[in-house]
Amino acid sequence: MSDPSAATAAVIDDLCQESAQLDELVAELDDRQWALDTPAPAWTVAHQIAHLAWTDRAALLALTDAGAFAGEVEKAVASPEGFVDEGAEQGAVQPPARLLAGWRAGRAALEAALRAAPAGTRFPWYGPPMSVASMATGRLMETWAHGQDIADALGAEHAPTDRIRHVVRIGVRTRDFAFAVRGLNPPADEFRVELVSPTGQLWRYGPSDAPQRVTGPALDFCLLVTQRAHRTDLAVRAEGPDADQWLDIAQAFAGPPGNGRAPKGTSQ
Structure with missing residues (x-):
């Protein structure tokens, strides 16, 4: 029988590796490149990273403070079309160095919370509650997809791995x-x-x-x-x-x- 805790840890490992691959793509960008338009309408490279950082913060809140996260869900219900764009816009106006540092810090905090979560725990989310493995899988999917947007904007290779x-x-x-x-x-x-x-x-x-x-x-x-x-x-x-x-x-x-x-x- 497979070990569920080992399987969950493997998903978190893959999430960290996927994030590190994207980090390598954006780490040395200049201000002009951060402002490049991506295939997502009205979203620059900065918007893409800001969205990932914003969603990581939401996931961390869901894992650590369900009551506070419920307030975020209420905001989403009140503005279903705009709350995602608003979160990205707020982050994208930061200087790139600050945005990058915030994304890195948020990733590290989320990784620690995922690894520390008790086995079998389910956490609130914008849809159905999620297990630790499901949360990590969802973050990996977003990281991969928004990484594709960034690679397209930069004309860079987004080398696929079996993490997909x-x-x-x-x-x-x-x-x-x-x-x-x-x-x-x-x-x-x-x-x-x-x-x-x-x-x-x-x-x-x-x-x-x-x-x-x-x-x-x-x-x-x-x-x-x-x-x-x-x-x-x-x-x-x-x-x-x-x-x-x-x-x-x-x-x-x-x-x-x-x-x-x-x-x-x-x-x-």
Whole structure:
């Protein structure tokens, strides 16, 4: 039997490594580069890091002070469309050095709280309560996705690693949510999902005999479910009408349906 505490520690380790990879990308940027626009409308590189720092602080609050976090949830309910942008804007106006230092300090504090959390504890979040492993997985997904935005803005390589298996897992698990958030009935049956990892492993999910399937590179699937690329620019393929519809609407993140990215060569 696997050790749940070891599995949770491994997820936290992966989160730290993903954050360190992004840190290397932004550590030496000049002021002009921090102000570059990213694919997210009205968000610069600074906004992206400010958002990660803001969300890390929210996660730390959820782990350490549930009452105070409840107040943050109330703010989100009161301004569902604006509170994320407001948090990013507040951080982005800081000098880059201060913003970077704050992000680093927040990451360290969150890591310590995640590692210290008692096994089996569930913490409040903006959606359903989350376990320590789920919280770390969600932070890794955000770090990877916003890192992709930053790499796109800089024209830099965002080298994928097998850490994206966490993003894949969220993407698969949120299939029904992607339908429900659009007022659609989720498919009754599971799909078979087979994806090739960056190191060439085959990752499999769902029944092997499922008639509807999704296949392709794991990286492309992650770009799809985080809405960092348009489906037509990716090598993810569907077999079956429900699976095909899912690839049009997939989203691994909470909240209302996102607008996604326009196909390459077009503008939104």
